Amino acid sequence: MTRFLHRTRPIVVHAGMVSLGLVLSGCLGSAPEGVLTPVTQTAPNATEISIMVATTRAPADNPGLLYSGERGDVIDFNELVVSIPPDVGRKIGEVQWPKKLPPDPTREFATLSAHRFTSVEDVRAWYLQHKSPTGRLLIFVHGFNTRYESAVYRFAQIAHDSKTDATPVMFTWPSRGSVFDYGYDKESTNYSRSALEALLTGASSAPEIKDVTILAHSMGTWLTMESLRQMAIRNDGVASKISNVILASPDLDIDVFRQQLADMGPKRPKFTVFVSKDDRALTLSRRISGNVDRLGQIDISNPAYRDEFERGGITILDLSALQVGDRLNHSKFAESPEVVKLLGQRLIDGQEVTDQDLGLGAELGATAMSVSNTVGSAAGMAISAPIAILDPKARGTFDAQSRRFGKGLGDSILGVAPGLVGISTRPRRCNPTREDC
DSSP: OOOOOOOOOOSOOOHHHHHHHHHHHHHHTTOOSOTTSOOSOOOTTOEEEEEEEEEEEEEOSSTTTOEEEEEEEEEEEEEEEEEEOOGGGSOTTOOOOOSSSSOOTTTSOEEEEEEEEOSHHHHHHHHHHHOOTTOEEEEEEOOSSOOHHHHHHHHHHHHHHHTOOSEEEEEEOOOOSOGGGHHHHHHHHHHHHHHHHHHHHHHHHOTTOOEEEEEEETTHHHHHHHHHHHHHHHHTSOOTTEEEEEEESOOOBHHHHHHHHHHHOSSOOEEEEEEOTTOHHHHHHHHTTTSOOBGGGOOTTSHHHHHHHHHTTOEEEEOTTOOOSOTTSOOHHHHOHHHHHHIIIIITTTOOTTSSSSOHHHHHHHHHHHHHTTTOSHHHHHHHOOOEEEOHHHHHHHHHHHHTTOTTHHHHHHOOOOOOTTSOOOOOOOOTTSTTO
């Protein structure tokens, strides 16, 4: 059977895709090809991160790439050891890509080894060697327009910067790494959902693994939700060890997300969602997907959404006020030092955002007050505490602190995004005499 057919690229391309492609070209620059070619040594004080990678990609002819963006016939497992330069010379949240080959490990990410597993025993041996004392596993699922090497280095950065003790495993699906292949990438997630389900099932059934957290980004959230939905339908619920799912900038139709949750039923994990109203990549996705709101771009100041997610027990973290180097505002979860630390210190480690009487939103508010107490303005607090939390316990304390800086602070931090289909976006009038104000 012929696996790949010759394609002719359409002549007419959506103007938004062209402009987005230009932005991405400017962001990526001219990174060298083949960064996964191992170097002979690392640098003093550099950190070595070993991650296991499961992939449905087809192998690449270039050993420095390992895998292409085409679809493979089987699930391959690999170990990648990545050298991360000393913290003193790098900014937390950034991947220091090599400017040329071989890379300079004192200033750039470098690959120390790449090893393909040939048996289940190899996979088990790697896990036992790198097992977390807590038995916690972190599985990362990347997003749209992501090459294999980009996914490896990004996950190595997240695992290092978050300082989580969870054992790092990545699932990478066939993405061609081109903004013009949105349709191919989306179908590749569907192609890979049974493979991801198999990985999750195997992890959940391993007695050595006590808890599984999934961190999925962008289009990878669709793959994750579909795999969990498939598992729930097959087994009358999601495996109990999969306790926590973090969806970062989810490229998910909001209506489809509701149905996926319903299909999972009550035996489903705790969900935490990172959203940002200024996510330019999701703006484009919305335009080419029927103009239906994307989950990763919702406005949580909208009462309809706030009430719905509060009732569902889903925590929403609004990162709209954060400013990072990503011009698309689509990777704030990985590039913001504050959010990366939050991932490792609380979310990946299985803690509820409200596991203390003082919720996370309140903690950020307290930090803001200590830093900007001379400012005495909503703008000052918005700069110092750019993360807004939609969570029943944290929200009350955060709102109470917000009143000390004047009415309307919540709107200053969250903003109000117009254009939500069928839902009023007028700011909520706050009556100071009401307890929920």
